[in-house]
Amino acid sequence: MPEAITTDGATSGVELDLRHVGQTYPRPSGERLVVLEDISLTLREGEIVGLLGRSGCGKSTLLRIVAGLTPPTCGEVRYRSNIVRGPAEGIALVFQSFALFPWLTVLQNVQAGLDAIGVPEEEARKRTLAAIDLIGLDGFENAYPRELSGGMRQRVGFARAMVVDPTILLMDEPFSALDVLTGETLRSDFMGLWTTRHLPIKSILLVTHNIEEAVFMCDRVLILSSHPGRVVAEIEIPLRHPRQRLSLAFRDVVDDIYSRMMAGPVPVVEGQQPEPIASIATRLPNMSAMRITGLAEMLAGSPFNGRADLPALAARAPLDVNALFRLAEVAQVMGFAELHGGGLHLTTAGHALTEADMAGRKRLFAEHLLRSIPLAAHIRRVLDERPGHAAPRVRFVTELEDHLSTEDAQHTLSAVINWGRYAECFTYDHPRRLFSLENPE
Structure with missing residues (x-):
């Protein structure tokens, strides 16, 4: 050459x-x-x-x-x-x-x-x-x-x-x-x-x-x-x-x-709730809600008892480093964990998440999701305001693709769909590509 x-x-x-x-x-x-x-x-x-x-x-x-x-x-x-x-x-x-x-x-x-x-x-x-x-x-x-x-x-x-x-x-x-x-x-x-x-x-x-x-x-x-x-x-x-x-x-x-590396883009002051993501078009990692709650469970259990250094957590968790970083950041943004230096520890809300029964866990997850993730709150607001409480997927994809690549827009929306379904904030019909509220009340 x-x-x-x-x-x-x-x-x-x-x-x-x-x-x-x-x-x-x-x-x-x-x-x-x-x-x-x-x-x-x-x-x-x-x-x-x-x-x-x-x-x-x-x-x-x-x-x-x-x-x-x-x-x-x-x-x-x-x-x-x-x-x-x-x-x-x-x-x-x-x-x-x-x-x-x-x-x-x-x-x-x-x-x-x-x-x-x-x-x-x-x-x-x-x-x-x-x-x-x-x-x-x-x-x-x-x-x-x-x-x-x-x-x-x-x-x-x-x-x-x-x-x-x-x-x-x-x-x-x-x-x-x-x-x-x-x-x-x-x-x-x-x-x-x-x-x-x-x-x-x-x-x-x-x-x-x-x-x-x-x-x-x-x-x-x-x-x-x-x-x-x-x-x-x-x-x-x-x-x-x-x-x-x-x-x-x-x-x-x-x-x-x-x-x-874990200093991260979302600085946290000890004891304070992290600021919510600023925009509905912020790129989000497609991590399942079960992984977020699973991370909280792992931190709460032995030998960490609520706090872990990232190398120790990486050695124990069945995740690669990239996945662990993304998961820790989502847990922080949603207020269930805080990152300090190379350590991750549960917040009061994180401890409450691990101690609640299934219904209480979903309620807490929903509260933090709608407060911390603007895209989730935006979808819920659109569904609440529409007479039929339904909206097509393309309506939100188009908004995201004005600011994100097609791939990032799809990953971001898929993440919020997973979190919203788990928290019962809304439901999503995949064959029809349709968001809706199962129970508008």
Whole structure:
């Protein structure tokens, strides 16, 4: 692939330099959706930098901008002091999905990149076999992707990125599609190759939502906020490789990152009710009401007794970190829990929720839902005011899509439907796409 960069200045000792990068997209209403805002970062030779943030904060978008696949709306990306204006030779990307050609063998999949840039057959085959051997797939050259496990298919993805001898490797959650044990093995093998300098790459930019993975692999971690994505913290990881996950120093760094990420967009003063969400068009996570009440039950029970540090809660709850963050924020906005640093604890209303019978729990949930979530209150108000106490789904979707993407609008409305049904604030007929009140009185 030809290099598509232009020379303009120099930055000594920096492999990659992002300067005030921003990305926006048009909305149906004519407004602009700001995905990334004023992102500046550097990547130096010999280091792994991690991008941490919740789902939807723009991490993958930023990686595509760095790779030259998506032009930024503003700002610039410099690779070795040259402005990136398209896919650049020397930057390779490993995707979250395996993205292999199912009709090609392992050898053919790995060699495809070299063939695309016109490397002679003999040299391409030699480099391909070396990459396959390096990544631990020697003996599987003639196997097809369907014959391989998930971990082996991702190794093919790594080999395909390595074979072009990149200077910088971009990694978009490369272990997230694997089961825990396979991901752990591949992650450890990769870090073994990195620390012993067997890899041809000079620097790595890693996108992840896994805090322990970031601490295990990275030299620095940048935390991105959401809506829009901004760099809100930069954390040095002062631990030598190989890192021990169970060491106190490792756990301290993990706890610190949890605390910073859980500082959250909804600040809370001890003992005060959090402010309600300001707009009906605020993006909401599609978490079920049962999960919200289940979180309260878990916090109320042993060993937490009403208060838990997020790492401990994450270890006990059957949720990934992103889901836990979203669930904790919803519980806070609805007034059932409060976030302080890296801890989450039940409010008086949260304790009452866990102690009430089913009818009392629904009444309390309904009260907090209509007070804290404007979209739920808006739907209920429309249904109350209409003579037939009914309204089509499209009536609310149209309002949301003036401010949110179609996908976000659907997820947000689905979340409120779930919460409203549970609280018996309204009902929803899915086949007819119709909101109504079962009992208008």
